[in-house]
Amino acid sequence: MTARSTIDDAEGAPSPTVSGVSERGRPGVxxxxxxxxxxxxxxxxxxxxxxxxxxxxxxxxxxEPYLVPSPGDTLRAITERPEYFLDNTLVTTYETVLGFVIAAAVGVLAAVVMVYSSTIEKTLYPLLLFAQVIPKIAIAPLFVVWLGFGLEPKVVVAVLMAFFPVVISMVTGLKSIDPEMLELSATMGASPAQTFWKIRFPASLPHLFSGLKIAATMAVTGAVVGEFVGANEGLGFVILQANGNLDTPVLFAGLMVMSLLGVALFVLVEVAEHFLLPWHASRRSNASATTF
Structure with missing residues (x-):
């Protein structure tokens, strides 16, 4: 065999692969x-x-029907008053999203400060734990007294409910970096800011999204709890009014819409994770804990 034929055979042959490793392309639609x-x-x-x-x-x-209504009666309660449920759902959705966004932003910032300052971490961590164990339904009336019956107390309760899982998951993610990676970045002359944005923050995103999924559902609960205490609109108001009138179909309908709202926010966070973290193990097709 000549040298030229050997080169031609090498050019026409498929590229070698590592033994035991099969190449897999991006999955199709x-x-x-x-x-x-x-x-x-x-x-x-x-x-x-x-x-x-x-x-x-x-x-x-x-x-008895007044204790547990049928699925038909529950759905009929929604279809007979669609504007009533839509308007109140939009109110709770706005309170929930606003509280969730504030909790996510403040939680990430607090986690970064706590990770880079052991003094602040030792000071804030016990206070965060203490604030978390206090039932939010017990302190929600205080926010109504302090802030009135408007939007603010509902958002504050939603923030308090969603803040803790965000900050804890972010702290865990920032601390789970391999020390050798940090030593390597320091050896290569990376600044603290470069190390954070190139190594620490990307590696903490899987933990952060786990906390955001929990926070999304907790924010819905917080907004509804705030509406229980003092409101004239929102799903909490619908549930509370239906409970007072012994209108169980509307009560069950409000609970169903509230649950669907929480599931929808959870799925939105899951979709964001799907597109932002395609490289993570949780995004693989054989992962059992994902929706996709």
Whole structure:
């Protein structure tokens, strides 16, 4: 075999791969859709079973209708007053999103300060833990007294509910960096700011998004708790008014809409993580804890 033929054979041959490692391209639309269906059918099936059990219990009149309404009555309560539920849902959504954004921004900033200053961490951490264990329903009336019956007390309660998981997850993420990576960056002459933006912050994002998912659902609860104490609009007001009138279909409808709002915010954070962290292990197609 001549040298020229050897070169030609090498040019036409596929590039060598590492033994035991198979190259895998980006999944296509069909593969992503199949993965989504594979992950989604189980919870959907469970919800269908729960709704069927709910319908069977109410259809057999095992429970009085004023205690547990049927799924049909609950959905009818929404369809008969769509504007009423839409307006109040928008109010709670605005309070929730605003509280969530403030909690995320302040939580990330507080975590960075705590990681870079042990004195501040030792000072703030016990106070954060103390504030977290206090029931928010117990201190919500104080915010109404201090801030009135407007938007502010609901947002404050939402911030308090969502703040703790954000700051704790961010602190954990910033502290989970391999010390050898930090030593390498220092050896290469990277400044503290460069080390933070190039190493610490990207590596902490998986932990941060885990906290944001929890905070998204907690913010909904905080906004509704604030509406329980003092409000004339919002899902908390709908639930409280329905409870006072013993209108269980509207009560259950308000709870369902509140749950759907929390799930929607959770999915939005999941989608953001999907696009911002495609490299993380949780984004792989065989991960069981993801929606995609």
């Amino acid at each position: 069909a593969e992503r859709l199949a993965g989504f269906v594979d992950q989604a059918w189980r919870p959907v099936a469970l919800l269908a079973v729960l709704f069927a059990a709910w319908w069977a219990v109410t259809a057999a009149e095992l429970v």
